[in-house]
Structures are given as structure tokens and as C-alpha cells.
Amino acid sequence: MMNSQPNTIEELMQRANDMAGVTLGDVAMEHNTPVPANLKxxxxxxxxxxxxxxxxTAGSKPQQDFLHLGVELKTIPIDHNGRPIETTYVTVAPLTNIQGLTWEQSVVCHKLSQVLWIPVEGDRSIPVGERRIGSPVLWRPNANEAHALQQDWEEIMELxxxxxxxxxxxxxxxxxQLRPKAANxxxxxxxxxxxGTVKLSNPRGFYLKxxxxxQILTNAFN
Structure with a gap:
């Protein structure tokens, strides 16, 4: 059973802060959701x-998870040193009908304009249900981060x-970075x-390195 949408960013952050230190198993029990033995x-x-x-409520739609608040949600698995253990998926990359598309119009720019990061213990030696949720980070890219994101996006889209x-x-x-995005x-x-004609390729997705x-997490917690 999904909880209702938060009405404000303050309400969203209160919920996120309330999860800090709680295990995934505890949250799953609240929602009557079985915990998988592993995440393969x-x-x-x-x-x-x-x-x-x-x-x-957004699910897999190409919009922010909390569209009414202008916030994208990203869970991020971290190791015992607080370092992310994998890249972060942002969105599917458009491969056709992209003439004239600008960074400001892109789904990547839209989704990354404000992100709620939820760190979660990702060490595979910890059973899934026993992994703890970390303190949330509400992040907006600063000028340097926004410039770096735009530059990479524009170079990749040009290719x-x-x-x-x-x-x-x-x-x-x-x-x-751009990587294949498909189950197979x-x-x-x-x-x-x-x-300039059309060919077939594997679907691609944009990922944050x-x-x-x-660096985002380090800046937030230092």
C-alpha cells in the first residue's frame, strides 16, 4: 500500500528523515511487501x-517523481565508507527526432534540477532486509555541476x-555517461x-558517474 503524496517539500523531507537508520525489512513489513533474498x-x-x-507516483514516466514539488527521487547504494557502489540511472536517451533539442528542454536537465538522494547500505554481505537507510540529501546542482552536466549532455547528444x-x-x-539500457x-x-537515415541500435540510458x-554526498555530509 503506497503512502499518500506529500503536499510540501517539508513534509517529504520529514518522511525521508524518519526513514534514516531504519532497515529495508522494517519498511517492507509496514507495506506488507516480501523482501527478496537478493536483488539479482x-x-x-x-x-x-x-x-x-x-x-x-511517477513510476517509470519521463518526469520527476514528485512533479508537484519539482523533486526527483534517487536511491543510491553505498559501501561502508559512504561511497556509491554503482552509477545512477537518470533516464532513457532519445536517439531520433532530436533536431533542435536543447539542454534546457531535456529530460536529464528536468530530472536533475532537484534530487532527493536516499543512501542505502549496498554491501552484498548484508542481507537485503537488514540493510539500513541513510540520511536524505536534497540537492540542486550548483553552477559548476550544472555546467558539467550540460557540457557532457551536449557532447553526447551531438555524437x-x-x-x-x-x-x-x-x-x-x-x-x-551513455550506456546500453535494456534487459538484453x-x-x-x-x-x-x-x-542521416534510420538504423537499429540498442536502447541507451543516461547515467551519473x-x-x-x-562528491554530492561528500559535500552534503561534510
Missing amino acids: RDKGWIGQLIEMELGA ITMGKVDKVTARHGEVL SKALTESIAED INFTH
């Missing part, structure tokens, strides 16, 4: 559980526009070819 087949389980607790999507690797970008490599979608999200 339930990769999105933690995010969905936190969404239920906080009252997020996509030129039909070079298959040449973009995870090493492109300082803070933002057989999934295909339309993209621009180098001669670990060093970037680590």
Missing part, C-alpha cells in the same frame, strides 16, 4: 519500496545526432545512422 532479479525493489514509503551512437562509450563524459542485447530501437554522486 529484483534490481528495482529498493527504489520501489522507498517510492511507496515516500508517496512517489548521437551525427549517427555515432554506437561509438559512444561509458568513458565519454566527465560526470554523465537483443532489444533494438531506432537511431540515426551516419548518413560514481565520482560525481560521491
Whole structure:
């Protein structure tokens, strides 16, 4: 059972702060949700559980989780040193009909304009139900972060526009990267070819690099 939407950012932050130090198992019990033995087949389980607790309604739509508050929700698994242990998925990358698309119009810019980060213990040696939720961080990109995000997005989108999507690797970008986004490599979608026609490629997603999200958490807790 999902909790109701919070009406204000203060109410959202109160709920998020109330979760700090609580285990995933405790939250799951409140919602009568079974805890998976591991996350191999339930990769999105933690995010969905936190969404239920906080009252997020967007699901997988290309909009912020709390659209009425202008806030995106991101759970972030961390190790015992507080460092993120994986990149953070932002959104699917558009591969066609992108002529004239600007950074300000992009889903990446929209989603990252304000993010509520919920750190969660991610050490695989801790049973899923015993992993604790950390203190929340409400973040807006500062001028340097916003510039770095825009620069990476524009460079990657330029390569996509030129039909070079298959040449973009995870090493492109300082803070933002483009990676295949599909359950398997057989999934295909339309993209621009180098001669301007349409070809088939694997779907791609934008992800935030670990060093970037680590810096966000470090800045917040220091």
C-alpha cells in the first residue's frame, strides 16, 4: 500500500528523515511487501519500496517523481565508507527526432534540477532486509555541476545526432555517461545512422558517474 503524496517539500523531507537508520525489512513489513533474498532479479525493489514509503507516483514516466514539488527521487547504494557502489540511472536517451533539442528542454536537465538522494547500505554481505537507510540529501546542482552536466549532455547528444551512437562509450563524459539500457542485447530501437537515415541500435540510458554522486554526498555530509 503506497503512502499518500506529500503536499510540501517539508513534509517529504520529514518522511525521508524518519526513514534514516531504519532497515529495508522494517519498511517492507509496514507495506506488507516480501523482501527478496537478493536483488539479482529484483534490481528495482529498493527504489520501489522507498517510492511507496515516500508517496512517489511517477513510476517509470519521463518526469520527476514528485512533479508537484519539482523533486526527483534517487536511491543510491553505498559501501561502508559512504561511497556509491554503482552509477545512477537518470533516464532513457532519445536517439531520433532530436533536431533542435536543447539542454534546457531535456529530460536529464528536468530530472536533475532537484534530487532527493536516499543512501542505502549496498554491501552484498548484508542481507537485503537488514540493510539500513541513510540520511536524505536534497540537492540542486550548483553552477559548476550544472555546467558539467550540460557540457557532457551536449557532447553526447551531438555524437548521437551525427549517427555515432554506437561509438559512444561509458568513458565519454566527465560526470554523465551513455550506456546500453535494456534487459538484453537483443532489444533494438531506432537511431540515426551516419548518413542521416534510420538504423537499429540498442536502447541507451543516461547515467551519473560514481565520482560525481560521491562528491554530492561528500559535500552534503561534510
